[in-house]
Structures are given as structure tokens and as C-alpha cells.
Amino acid sequence: MKAIYGILLVALSACTSKNGVVVFQSDFGVKDGAVSAMKGVATEVDPGLKLYDLTHEIPAYNIWEAAYRLQQTAPYWPAGTVFVSVVDPGVGTGRKSVVAKTRTGQYFVTPDNGTLTLIAESIGIESVREIDEELNRRKDSRKSYTFHGRDVYAYTGARLAAGVISFEEVGPLLGDSVVRIPYQKPVLKGDTLAGNIPVLDIQYGNIWTNINDSIFNKLQLSPDKKVQAIITFRDSVVFNRPVPVVSTFGAVPEGQPLAYLNSLMNFSLALNMRSFADSFHISSGPEWKVKIVPVK
Structure with a gap:
């Protein structure tokens, strides 16, 4: 009976997190195929997903501006929306890849490098999970170390938005804290x-x-x-x-x-x-x- 109850909880969690919307942000620009590759990965997960762009014109490596644009935009999107934000100058290093669930029921898939500074303050983070790349990484991508936006973030975000995985299946729980960039508050x-x-x-x-x-x-x-x-x-x-x-x-x-x-x-x-x-x-x-x- 307890096993059945646990399965029902996981299924309910997946349903409540699913609205099929993924919003992409990056510093890639649109001069090459990087953004299209991420959307292709998401579409391969589920062709029925609704894919949108926040912006891909974040200045190169500017984590702070990525943080601001998320804060500026997120309040206008419904609960269940999955944001995939990739401004990742530390790609391939020890920085964590995470999914943060906010108190408003949105999800942010991103490196934990300060990108979530303002979301944590303005909306509030309920919990953070580290992406388990043994389960949530695009097949046959392990030899690639410099495009986690495609191989890890777009893939995981799409699976979450489509209800293929629940938030609990993203990976181990890290708590509710994230890396924050210091700045002058008003x-x-x-x-x-x-x-x-x-x-x-x-x-x-x-x-x-x-x-x-x-x-x-x-x-x-x-x-x-x-x-x-x-x-x-x-x-x-x-x-x-x-x-x-x-x-x-x-x-x-x-x-x-x-x-x-x-x-x-x-x-x-x-x-x-x-x-x-x-x-x-x-x-x-x-x-x-x-x-x-x-x-x-």
C-alpha cells in the first residue's frame, strides 16, 4: 500500500509541474545554430512542447544581466513554466547544474553561478535539486564538455516540462539556497x-x-x-x-x-x-x- 501511495505522489508531482512551456535564455546570440540545437533537443523529448525565447542577447558571460532578465520576466509566466537559462562561463568546471523550484511553482534550469540571485530575492526559492547527469543528460553526449545548454539543461528542462520526470527525479536535494552575487540593495x-x-x-x-x-x-x-x-x-x-x-x-x-x-x-x-x-x-x-x- 505504501509503495502504491509513493507512486501516486510521484505521478501527481509530475502532473502538477507539467504545463508544456519552456522559456529559453542565453548569451549565445542567434548567429549560429546553438539556440536551434537546444530547441531541437527539447522537441525530440516532446514535439508538443511550447518553446519560447526570453532573450539570447545577454552580453557574453554576463551572469548578472541573466539574473536580472529572469527577475524581470518570470512574474508574467504561469506556474509550471520551465525556464532554461544558460549563461555559463564556468561550463565544464565544478559549478553545480541545478533546477530550482520557486514558491510560485516555476522551475529554473541553470548553472548555480549567481543566475538565481534576484529570483531568490523577489519570488523566493522553495527548493533546489542538483541535476543527476546519469539520468538527465542527452544520450551519447558525454564526450562533450562545453555545451551543457544543449546536453543537460535543454534536455532536463524539456523532460520536466513534458512530465517525463518529476521535480524529485531531477536529482538530489540541495536545500533552498543558491549562489548569490552581492550588490547594493535600495x-x-x-x-x-x-x-x-x-x-x-x-x-x-x-x-x-x-x-x-x-x-x-x-x-x-x-x-x-x-x-x-x-x-x-x-x-x-x-x-x-x-x-x-x-x-x-x-x-x-x-x-x-x-x-x-x-x-x-x-x-x-x-x-x-x-x-x-x-x-x-x-x-x-x-x-x-x-x-x-x-x-x-
């Missing part, structure tokens, strides 16, 4: 807000911060107020000047700086119809910090 001290520049609004060169509207509004700025925006990289000041806080780009003349809340309701900086990032040589990542002080 904090208000006195009248000074400090935060991080996690990513750029790449198409337009706007500067997005991790300072959300709830903490920004604690400054209690009056309409048409200015703030002193100070941007540093490795503690060297790159930008330091007052900017008006407005609701839309057209509130300032073309080419002039402004501060605003972006579509994610985070404090941001821009030049009207110009690239702020290019003009002031600003990038993003854990070493890029910003301070905001009201101009009196």
Missing part, C-alpha cells in the same frame, strides 16, 4: 537614497535602478522638484548633477536630463531623445551604484 538613510543600476534600457540608453517607487516616494518630493543624481563605478564618480523629476520625457527639452519612474515603477534617468548611457559612459551591473539626494 536603502534610505536620512534624505539619501542608495541603490544599484541593475540594467540599462538598452534600446534607448536610459538608466534603470533598483530603487522602486515605494522607497523613492519616502523622499516626499514636491512637484517639479530636482534631485542630485550621483553615479559611481567601483566608487569612482561618473555622473554628479541635479536633474528634474518628471512624469514623461517630453517634460524637458530635447537632449536634457530627467529622472522618472519607468514601466517597472523604478527610479530611472534619461536624456530626452538621447542615450544617457552613451553620453556619460555609464553601464550596469553590481559594481554600478547610484545615490539620490533632494536638491534643497
Whole structure:
């Protein structure tokens, strides 16, 4: 009776994790066949899977940006969705290959190299399992050491999304912790807000911060107020000047700086119809910090 009950639990787990959706992210680009190879592996597991791309334009080796794009996108996908994220400069080394199950019932198949930093903080991780490559690796791929995205991650993610395996069958349980990248979290001290520049609004060169509207509004700025925006990289000041806080780009003349809340309701900086990032040589990542002080 206990054996039958155990089988039923495994079957139920597989059913509840299956929605047939796999979302791919990588730093591969689409100039060659790498992305297509991953999708081919997934399709071979189950031709009925629904395969989508988050992005394959993560800058090469940029684990931090991979972490941000997952956090930015995951809340808009349903429970049961499997994300396969492959930004893996340590491929073939001792870093762990894992599947993380979040508290929202999504799954993230990825190297445990910091990619899950922001997902762990924003959504929360219920548990993490290390991929058992004796069971969850594409057949006849053991001589390949540099394309785990195809041979391990796409294969395991597809099997999980298709219900071929349950989460418990991924491999041994590691707990609920993952490797995390340190960065400046948003904090208000006195009248000074400090935060991080996690990513750029790449198409337009706007500067997005991790300072959300709830903490920004604690400054209690009056309409048409200015703030002193100070941007540093490795503690060297790159930008330091007052900017008006407005609701839309057209509130300032073309080419002039402004501060605003972006579509994610985070404090941001821009030049009207110009690239702020290019003009002031600003990038993003854990070493890029910003301070905001009201101009009196």
C-alpha cells in the first residue's frame, strides 16, 4: 500500500509541474545554430512542447544581466513554466547544474553561478535539486564538455516540462539556497537614497535602478522638484548633477536630463531623445551604484 501511495505522489508531482512551456535564455546570440540545437533537443523529448525565447542577447558571460532578465520576466509566466537559462562561463568546471523550484511553482534550469540571485530575492526559492547527469543528460553526449545548454539543461528542462520526470527525479536535494552575487540593495538613510543600476534600457540608453517607487516616494518630493543624481563605478564618480523629476520625457527639452519612474515603477534617468548611457559612459551591473539626494 505504501509503495502504491509513493507512486501516486510521484505521478501527481509530475502532473502538477507539467504545463508544456519552456522559456529559453542565453548569451549565445542567434548567429549560429546553438539556440536551434537546444530547441531541437527539447522537441525530440516532446514535439508538443511550447518553446519560447526570453532573450539570447545577454552580453557574453554576463551572469548578472541573466539574473536580472529572469527577475524581470518570470512574474508574467504561469506556474509550471520551465525556464532554461544558460549563461555559463564556468561550463565544464565544478559549478553545480541545478533546477530550482520557486514558491510560485516555476522551475529554473541553470548553472548555480549567481543566475538565481534576484529570483531568490523577489519570488523566493522553495527548493533546489542538483541535476543527476546519469539520468538527465542527452544520450551519447558525454564526450562533450562545453555545451551543457544543449546536453543537460535543454534536455532536463524539456523532460520536466513534458512530465517525463518529476521535480524529485531531477536529482538530489540541495536545500533552498543558491549562489548569490552581492550588490547594493535600495536603502534610505536620512534624505539619501542608495541603490544599484541593475540594467540599462538598452534600446534607448536610459538608466534603470533598483530603487522602486515605494522607497523613492519616502523622499516626499514636491512637484517639479530636482534631485542630485550621483553615479559611481567601483566608487569612482561618473555622473554628479541635479536633474528634474518628471512624469514623461517630453517634460524637458530635447537632449536634457530627467529622472522618472519607468514601466517597472523604478527610479530611472534619461536624456530626452538621447542615450544617457552613451553620453556619460555609464553601464550596469553590481559594481554600478547610484545615490539620490533632494536638491534643497
